[in-house]
Amino acid sequence: MTRQKAKSGTTTNKYKKLLPKFKEEFPFLKEANSQSLQEAVKWLDRAFKNFFRGIAKFPNFKSKKRTNSVSIPQHFCIEGNRVKIPKLKKPIRFIKHREIEGKVKSITITKTPTGKFYLNVLVDREIEPLPKTDKIVAIDVGLTTFCTLSSGEKIEKPKHLIESEKKLKKLQRQLSRKQVRSNRFIKLKRKIAKLHERIRNQRDDFLHKLSKRIIGDNQAVIVEDLNVKGMLKNSRLAKHIADASWRKFVQFLEYKAKLYGRGLIKVDPFYPSSKLCSRCGHKNEELKLSDRKWTCPKCGAEHDRDINATLNLLKEGLTRLKRVVGVDCPELMPVEGAVAPCEAGSPSLK
Numbered sequence: 001m002t003r004q005k006a007k008s009g010t011t012t013n014k015y016k017k018l019l020p021k022f023k024e025e026f027p028f029l030k031e032a033n034s035q036s037l038q039e040a041v042k043w044l045d046r047a048f049k050n051f052f053r054g055i056a057k058f059p060n061f062k063s064k065k066r067t068n069s070v071s072i073p074q075h076f077c078i079e080g081n082r083v084k085i086p087k088l089k090k091p092i093r094f095i096k097h098r099e100i101e102g103k104v105k106s107i108t109i110t111k112t113p114t115g116k117f118y119l120n121v122l123v124d125r126e127i128e129p130l131p132k133t134d135k136i137v138a139i140d141v142g143l144t145t146f147c148t149l150s151s152g153e154k155i156e157k158p159k160h161l162i163e164s165e166k167k168l169k170k171l172q173r174q175l176s177r178k179q180v181r182s183n184r185f186i187k188l189k190r191k192i193a194k195l196h197e198r199i200r201n202q203r204d205d206f207l208h209k210l211s212k213r214i215i216g217d218n219q220a221v222i223v224e225d226l227n228v229k230g231m232l233k234n235s236r237l238a239k240h241i242a243d244a245s246w247r248k249f250v251q252f253l254e255y256k257a258k259l260y261g262r263g264l265i266k267v268d269p270f271y272p273s274s275k276l277c278s279r280c281g282h283k284n285e286e287l288k289l290s291d292r293k294w295t296c297p298k299c300g301a302e303h304d305r306d307i308n309a310t311l312n313l314l315k316e317g318l319t320r321l322k323r324v325v326g327v328d329c330p331e332l333m334p335v336e337g338a339v340a341p342c343e344a345g346s347p348s349l350k
């Protein structure tokens with residue numbers, strides 16, 4: 001056990017000992033099962049630790065009325081489409097989206113802002129790694145297109161998602177004209193919450209499908225690491241939204257890579273992937289954000305801005321892979337001269 005782990009365990013236990021006292025002071029706590037209360041204590045402990053480590057904001061107070069999730073680690077029972085929860089007399093019926101595979105570890109019930117309840121089931125199961133392939137791909141984020149792959153493929157955001165985002169903008173403008181807390185204001189607010197939820201579902205669906213396909217097709221994926229401190233402060237809304245969904249996309253790629261035995265390589269976001277010529281390495285300082293296509297003044301290569309950037313990312317990622325020991329995919333280590341510059345298409349590892 002590491003030192004940090006041991007430490008976190010003792011603080012949580014200290015808080016847990018206070019629970020009986022809390023129950024006396026706040027009798028409503030007795031309505032819940034004690035394991036869930038302990039779980040909440042664990043979450044609080046983690047939230048404070050993250051705050052003191054400087055990686056999260058100060059924990060928000062969650063009132064009894066606004067609590068939106070509860071974790072039940074023990075003494076629950078799932079049978080068919082019913083779940084029995086401790087301290088509740090009757091089992092609760094739910095709609096099963098998919099069959100539960102593997103050993104159930106714990107369940108969490110969450111409530112969305114629009115009042116829908118979800119039952120999340122945590123399971124332990126073995127997953128077969130995908131068969132090996134020799135393809136590597138680099139992905140670059142865009143503002144106009146969602147992302148570009150080094151294979152030359154450009155991926156657009158689905159139309160229905162763009163439509164929903166446009167609609168949200170319109171509703172938010174309407175909201176700013178309404179009198180705060182008036183009936184119309186509240187009604188519109190509810191509508192906006194619903195739309196937010198819809199957008200989140202549409203975006204997650206799109207990102208899950210895309211990341212699954214990319215991880216399935218490639219042995220390693222190279223991305224820009226936007227998850228760097230200070231990058232969160234972005235004044236341009238469009239950029240902010242794009243970054244947020246990019247971060248989520250990288251998260252999805254990361255956990256799917258781990259799940260299926262693939263590698264994910266992150267490249268420093270300050271690496272000037274757009275400005276470098278992927279053929280000769282010349283840095284074009286004059287390149288503007290509006291230039292979608294450009295010609296290298298040194299070697300005369302004609303570039304599509306996004307594809308050129310992915311080819312540079314690919315090169316940088318492969319160099320990193322060779323340099324850094326202990327990356328996610330050591331079987332990819334002996335890569336030599338794998339990139340054919342200026343050629344769109346996944347390079348071979350052989």
Ligand SMILES: [Zn+2]
Nearest residue numbers: 277280296299
């Ligand atoms: Zn050039």
